[in-house]
Amino acid sequence: MTIAERITSKKKELAEKRAALNKKVKETRAAVAADDSTLSADDIKKLQAQITILEQDCQKCCDDLDALENINPLLQDPNEKGGTDSDMDDSSASDINGSDEEQNSAQANQSAQNTQAAQAAQKNARSFRVKDEIRGMDPNKINGQPVGSHVNTNKTPLSDIRSYETWLRSYGERRDAGLISTGNEAVTPVAFLKPSFQPQPEHTLASIVNRQSVSTRTGHFPVFKRQVNPLVTAAELAANPAVANPALIDILYDVQTYRGELDISQEMVDDSSFDITGYVNQYITFARDLTEQYALGKLFFIGDATHVLTPTAANSLADIKTAYDATLNIAYAPFRQFVVTQSGFALLDSMTDAIGRPLLQPVISDASQKTLFGSPITVIQDVAANGTNGSKLLWIGDPKSYAFEAFRNQMTSAFFWSPNFEQRLAIFYRFDAKIADNEAGITLDLTNFKTQSTVTTVTGA
Numbered sequence: 110m111t112i113a114e115r116i117t118s119k120k121k122e123l124a125e126k127r128a129a130l131n132k133k134v135k136e137t138r139a140a141v142a143a144d145d146s147t148l149s150a151d152d153i154k155k156l157q158a159q160i161t162i163l164e165q166d167c168q169k170c171c172d173d174l175d176a177l178e179n180i181n182p183l184l185q186d187p188n189e190k191g192g193t194d195s196d197m198d199d200s201s202a203s204d205i206n207g208s209d210e211e212q213n214s215a216q217a218n219q220s221a222q223n224t225q226a227a228q229a230a231q232k233n234a235r236s237f238r239v240k241d242e243i244r245g246m247d248p249n250k251i252n253g254q255p256v257g258s259h260v261n262t263n264k265t266p267l268s269d270i271r272s273y274e275t276w277l278r279s280y281g282e283r284r285d286a287g288l289i290s291t292g293n294e295a296v297t298p299v300a301f302l303k304p305s306f307q308p309q310p311e312h313t314l315a316s317i318v319n320r321q322s323v324s325t326r327t328g329h330f331p332v333f334k335r336q337v338n339p340l341v342t343a344a345e346l347a348a349n350p351a352v353a354n355p356a357l358i359d360i361l362y363d364v365q366t367y368r369g370e371l372d373i374s375q376e377m378v379d380d381s382s383f384d385i386t387g388y389v390n391q392y393i394t395f396a397r398d399l400t401e402q403y404a405l406g407k408l409f410f411i412g413d414a415t416h417v418l419t420p421t422a423a424n425s426l427a428d429i430k431t432a433y434d435a436t437l438n439i440a441y442a443p444f445r446q447f448v449v450t451q452s453g454f455a456l457l458d459s460m461t462d463a464i465g466r467p468l469l470q471p472v473i474s475d476a477s478q479k480t481l482f483g484s485p486i487t488v489i490q491d492v493a494a495n496g497t498n499g500s501k502l503l504w505i506g507d508p509k510s511y512a513f514e515a516f517r518n519q520m521t522s523a524f525f526w527s528p529n530f531e532q533r534l535a536i537f538y539r540f541d542a543k544i545a546d547n548e549a550g551i552t553l554d555l556t557n558f559k560t561q562s563t564v565t566t567v568t569g570a
Contacts, residue, residue: 116177123170130163141535145326153535313487314405315398317446318512319545323364330513332358332545335440362515362541367400369393371534378532389534397538401514404542406493408512409448409504409552416547420502420554426460426468432551433482433505441549444507447486453501453555454488457481501558506550516540 110118137156140148148156321330334356341350371393378385412418423429433445449457458479460468469486472478479486487508491500517539 112177112180116174119170119174119177123167123174126163126167126170130160130167133160133163313402313489314409314448314508314512315401315514317448317487317508318405318514318542319509320514320516323362323515323517326364326517326539328362328515330360330362330515330543330545332360334358335438335548358546360513360543360545362513362543364515364517364539364541366537366539367397368535368537369396370536372529373532373534375530375532386532386534393534393536397536400538401540401542402489403493404540405512405514406489407495408542408544409508409550410450410494410500410502412547413542413544416544418552420552422557423503423553423555424557425559429503429505429553430482432553433484437505437551438548441507441510444509445484445505446508447481447484448504448508449486449488450491450494450500450502451488452491452499453503454486456501456555456558457503501555503553503555504550505553508550510546510549511544512542513545514540514542 133156137160140156141153336353336355338353340352343350371389373385373389407413410418410420421432423432437445458467458469462468469479469481472480472485491498494500494502518537
């Protein structure tokens with residue numbers, strides 16, 4: 110097989126390997142992004158390893174092709190158009206006079222230098238083309254211009270040269286999002302201390318509602334309604350009276366998928382003096398907690414598709430006490446709690462009783478927690494309740510009976526390397542939140558609450 114035939118064969122082989130690589134990348138992206146994806150972190154790593162092997166095969170094929178194309182010009186006679194390797198062995202070449210030999214030698218050297226420069230440029234272009242095709246870029250263009258247009262003349266503006274250099278160093282990809290290196294590579298020593306996190310609101314609601322793990326995406330959660338019919342008397346030997354059939358509340362849950370992705374440049378990982386991936390993982394956990402807190406918070410003050418809530422106005426402490434003692438069914442009395450927005454809590458916490466004691470009393474075992482009428486209080490962000498700052502809302506009831514959360518999968522996070530020289534943290538969390546028993550709670554609006562300095566009713570129920 111001649112060199113030309115081997116080059117043609119190698120080009121065909123390279124095209125096949127590129128097609129296989131592109132196909133594998135597309136399949137992997139589809140598998141990871143699917144809503145019903147069950148891929149674990151190990152599965153994603155295995156897929157990435159397969160992609161890496163295919164990339165290495167493509168690169169090796171490129172190197173082999175470069176070697177063949179570098180050899181091919183050496184087998185041709187530069188003085189003869191279409192010359193072949195057999196022409197180089199022609200014995201008549203020894204009859205050329207000294208003058209012609211020097212001229213031909215100079216031409217050959219110049220031709221070889223031009224060929225080597227062209228081959229080097231072609232090798233670089235081919236190497237970048239493999240990476241560009243993985244990213245779905247046009248391998249024949251740079252920033253919308255044909256390849257090679259940046260070296261047409263020495264009159265190219267300096268800004269264009271720097272722009273091309275930026276493109277070249279980043280393999281044709283300019284990252285404008287995600288975490289990137291902050292400059293640890295500077296010549297002047299720079300210290301980067303371990304980062305700290307701003308305080309996050311407590312993830313409070315998940316611990317007080319009925320939260321259950323489910324094995325299916327959709328399903329039914331039956332709730333037996335409270336028995337309200339007692340037994341009746343019957344005469345001797347008379348037939349037994351029928352007991353009222355139990356009534357069921359059928360809660361249909363449909364697990365939703367909450368997911369996202371955060372990119373971290375490999376430079377950021379390499380240049381950081383601390384475990385940046387661990388901090389990012391912790392940061393993303395806050396996002397997961399906030400997602401669950403917002404979904405549950407809206408159940409207490411807005412409701413869901415089946416039960417849309419309209420808060421009842423409470424203009425005085427007497428209105429709150431009436432709802433606490435009388436409006437809420439006594440069956441829930443042993444489990445009563447308060448859920449209040451931050452603005453509503455500030456209102457109640459400013460009130461005192463008839464002898465000057467604060468209306469809200471601290472819990473003996475935990476001074477950071479407070480009670481109202483002897484029942485615990487859970488404080489949440491205003492926006493977690495109804496999406497508005499300044500909302501003064503209060504909920505009274507049994508949260509375990511009232512709210513139900515079905516979670517299919519706990520948060521799954523996975524780091525995997527991408528062709529853009531970065532690590533990606535993919536996160537998934539699947540759950541659904543519903544009102545299970547709407548009779549188990551009462552929602553009050555404290556917007557027009559009378560902020561009197563003292564109140565007379567302070568005793569617990």
